[in-house]
Amino acid sequence: MISSRPHPYPGRFITFEGIDGAGKSTHIDYVTTLLETKNRKVIVTREPGGTGLGEKLRELLLHENMHPETEALLMFAARKEHLEQVIEPAIKRGDWVISDRFTDASFAYQGGGRGLERDKLRQLEHWVHPHLQPDMTFLFDVSPEIAQARLKDARSPDKFEREKAVFFNRVRTEYLHRAGEFPDRFRIIDSSLSIKSIRDILKELIGNLG
Numbered sequence: 001m002i003s004s005r006p007h008p009y010p011g012r013f014i015t016f017e018g019i020d021g022a023g024k025s026t027h028i029d030y031v032t033t034l035l036e037t038k039n040r041k042v043i044v045t046r047e048p049g050g051t052g053l054g055e056k057l058r059e060l061l062l063h064e065n066m067h068p069e070t071e072a073l074l075m076f077a078a079r080k081e082h083l084e085q086v087i088e089p090a091i092k093r094g095d096w097v098i099s100d101r102f103t104d105a106s107f108a109y110q111g112g113g114r115g116l117e118r119d120k121l122r123q124l125e126h127w128v129h130p131h132l133q134p135d136m137t138f139l140f141d142v143s144p145e146i147a148q149a150r151l152k153d154a155r156s157p158d159k160f161e162r163e164k165a166v167f168f169n170r171v172r173t174e175y176l177h178r179a180g181e182f183p184d185r186f187r188i189i190d191s192s193l194s195i196k197s198i199r200d201i202l203k204e205l206i207g208n209l210g
């Protein structure tokens with residue numbers, strides 16, 4: 001059972017989620033600047049990654065084929081390091097942590113995309129962070145067709161980005177399912193809107209976070 005309080009610390013933990021190319025990175029920069037103008041100390045990080053070991057695991061995860069359960073276990077292994085070394089120390093100090101992806105991505109990609117049972121992922125979630133959840137999760141929701149058109153020519157695709165639209169439709173559906181399970185935490189952003197419209201929405205939502 002996951003605790004109803006997100007965590008006991010004075011800082012804030014905000015996560016950005018969505019299918020590849022949904023626009024997370026574009027808006028992380030904007031939200032960081034917004035928070036810094038309010039004199040918040042902001043730590044921007046990402047998953048998989050965020051630590052020395054996590055970045056090594058990211059290389060394997062994004063480029064090597066492996067069994068879906070191996071993929072899930074390595075995602076959570078990287079997450080444990082990330083929590084211990086970066087996320088928890090920062091929010092204990094009172095800083096604001098913005099992470100480009102967290103556990104919802106494992107439910108969406110390894111669960112929805114690869115077909116792993118939710119129950120197995122819940123067990124890993126409970127093992128790795130039983131008493132910590134993000135304060136707020138922005139889900140950038142957009143069709144795989146729009147996202148893939150945006151990513152086209154941006155960079156050479158990794159293992160996930162080479163997946164077909166049918167995979168990303170399953171990932172998107174699982175993200176929306178997760179948002180339905182945790183409506184207090186999730187804010188769903190229509191990522192087909194213009195960058196300017198999304199910024200206006202984010203400004204209002206961040207303002208409400210205190």
Ligand SMILES: Nc1ncnc2c1ncn2[C@@H]1O[C@H](COP(=O)(O)OP(=O)(O)OP(=O)(O)O)[C@@H](O)[C@H]1O
Binds near residue numbers: 021191192198
């Ligand atoms: N609302 C938007 N309208 C039009 N283009 C956008 C919008 N948001 C982002 N883009 C463009 O789409 C591309 C992908 O955006 P971005 O890198 O932010 O996505 P991402 O979700 O972080 O992707 P990934 O998960 O693969 O890292 C970029 O070229 C960005 O400028």
Ligand SMILES: Cc1cn([C@H]2C[C@H](O)[C@@H](COP(=O)(O)O)O2)c(=O)[nH]c1=O
Binds near residue numbers: 048075102109161
């Ligand atoms: C945390 C996490 C990530 N993934 C996937 C999702 C993306 O395709 C890549 C990360 O690339 P990005 O450009 O930094 O978004 O990893 C995953 O499958 N499961 C996870 O738990």
